Amino acid sequence: MTSSSSVDELPSAAAETPTSQIPSDITSAPVDPIPASDDVEAVGEKRKREDENTTNNLESSDPNPTPSPWFKTSLCSYFRRQGSCSHGATCKYAHGEKELRQKPDNTWDPTSERGKKAKMSENAVKEEEEEEVGDVMFTEEMMDENDGEGGGGEGVVHDLSLSKCLVHLPTKWQSDDLKTFLREQGVEYKFAKKRRGMMVGFLTFENAEQLKNGVEILEGKNVNNKSLKIADVLPRTFDKNGAKNPAAKLKSAREAVTPLADLSYADQLEQKKASIAQMLKKLTRNARKACPNGKSLPEWVLQSREIGGLSCKLEGIIESPLVNGYRNKCEFSTGYSVEGKLTVGFMLGNFSAGVTAVEEAVNCPNISKLACRYASIFQSFLEKSRLPVWNRFKSCGFWRQLTVREGSKPGVVSNDEDADSRIAEVLLMVQVCTKDTDEAEVATEFEELAKAFAEGAKASSPPLPLTVLVVQDHVGISNVAPPDCPLRLLPIPVSDNGTHQDQSTNVLTEARIHDHINNLRFSISPTAFFQVNTCAAEKLYSLAGDWADLGPDTLLFDVCCGTGTIGLTLAHRVGMVIGIEMNASAVSDAERNAKINGISNCKFICSKAEDVMSSLLTEYLDVSETEEAKPPSDDDLDKQNSSAEEISNSEDVQKTEQKNSSEPERSTKPQFKNVVAIVDPPRPGLHPDVIKALRTHPRLKTLVYISCNPETLVANAIELCTPSFEKTGQENKGYRRQSRMGTAALARHRAKKMPASEPFKPVKAMAVDLFPHTDHCEMVMLLNR
């Protein structure tokens, strides 16, 4: 089975309190039946734990026990509600604010006036901290001749000691807005530039005096309720006088990409488990808030008090079998380091906050040595290339990004020291922007590029596998390209004693590599999603299968199925799998994967889940609940596969839906007794229409939610698990989403619109660490009803 540690091991303040310090009268203290707020809930929990810890004290024969440091540190809820308490003066809880004492950890009961005040100022500090901007590390050329007052003629050479960044500008401003603002403030300058979407603008002054005046006027100026800050632009020629380069103080790629790398793996797991536990508490709090007035709280919310406020038991955290070098996909940016060196590596921060510095992936423990080696081969190639690297600020340039994707051998679980030995195939995808370039020049560069990779791979020790080289041509502002972005396969020259022949190593007509999960072979095309940690993903899918209630009479919906990994690995345990995925290449991979693994009971639908979920449920589940359903015969499945096109796009499914609603005739689809959905959506979570379809279909009883973003799992679970309102939609009249509304608040609003339906309840949850050394963690939750 999986190796997991229990959440019960989480350290808690109460557990650390020595029992001897707690007075004996605690055990007879009243406990709130229903907490009035989230914080009261926390107090209630603490009381309960204290109660448990003090049993022995009751038996103490000491007539004058030492007063506990916790005595009168919480308000008495009975006294607050009723104005009196049967324990009178002996009550261990404070009767009113006056009696209240500070807790041993110097905090106040969060429900007290002082507690609330402290919380408010804590929030204010937090907000302030969030506003705090890190270093601006702008390493790209950002001005051009049109950026000056009056524009034109000045050229692009700037004295960077006369340049400054303006931080906290409204993101929607563009250069013209900034220039108008500067004029209004009477600030003189030489160049000014601002890109929409960034909170940073750039200013260059004519001379030291202009700079001094400008800084005096602008520093701390209030713009749209934010205080402007002036920061240095990190000069590319910083070290020209031989001075110690301050880059040494700046964030490294290791810190940016693997912020937990300096913790032991055991501590990382504890930290992640604790953060998932917080998410489960958040779900409870929000479900309580979202519960309609007059309806009793769901049983699981009431029972949450027994398990420290968690919405269900957190079973633990599953470790990643490989902790180092586990990533099978790395996206390396091109750009300039803080020292101005052309670099292929990771960006040190967020472009919108003014960080474009790129550093080599040195000491990032999640990256394989192979991927680093390919990044460095590409970097050496770019140093000699005639074409420029991409400039994010000006949105121009040619070379943008290198993606290294690795495919592993079947059944090989290498250890951390030897993680690269698992790699059998490598796909390299270089993203470029060919806009305004000369075709012949580009062709020559691609030839040189292929040669550089082939030679570099061969010269490495041991030689690196190189299976596919592909170029992605993308013009967009950010490097995130749409899945249908044009791809071009480049032949990889065969090197034979230094002579390069004009022939590819492979007669590939398709760009794809292979990986293995649970002894199944997966064919993966360049833009299809595949979990980045293959051996941990294997554990994740097994867990999902173990938790879902599977059997031969089960119909399994694999929602957001990618290349079909979940459905295909569980296909032998169910009657039929229906996978839904919007990326067309991933869907054709899934179909191919079913074929190459000899699996015939899976069907994949290329569509957005929100467009087809409801229709599919209707189509496959139209027998009444009492009717005996039978698993499909081979015949049924054959019919099923032959009618694949029938519902292979959303338009057709809509047609089917219309047909269903007008004619109540029985579907010819095979019917199943048990229906399970395993959903594995991207970071933003499930679309509201998918949630509604899953929630309102009465036959769907079991749902396993896998999430790479526990925040959105919580938001979706609020909608899935909150009791319905009597009159749906009424409460939302005039409601418009506030831009700063959190995901949970939005989910509570949406929950009010949910048509009357039985809510799910959270049954259990597990953290699965797919991303050692980073803050990220997968969360799995079983929901049923």
Ligand SMILES: C[S@@+](CC[C@H](N)C(=O)[O-])C[C@H]1O[C@@H](n2cnc3c(N)ncnc32)[C@H](O)[C@@H]1O
């Ligand atoms: C986190 S991945 C999971 C993929 C797959 N379950 C796996 O583990 O390999 C999410 C997948 O959802 C797909 N996706 C994103 N939005 C979608 C939508 N609205 N409808 C269907 N699929 C979607 C993405 O293309 C991606 O393949």
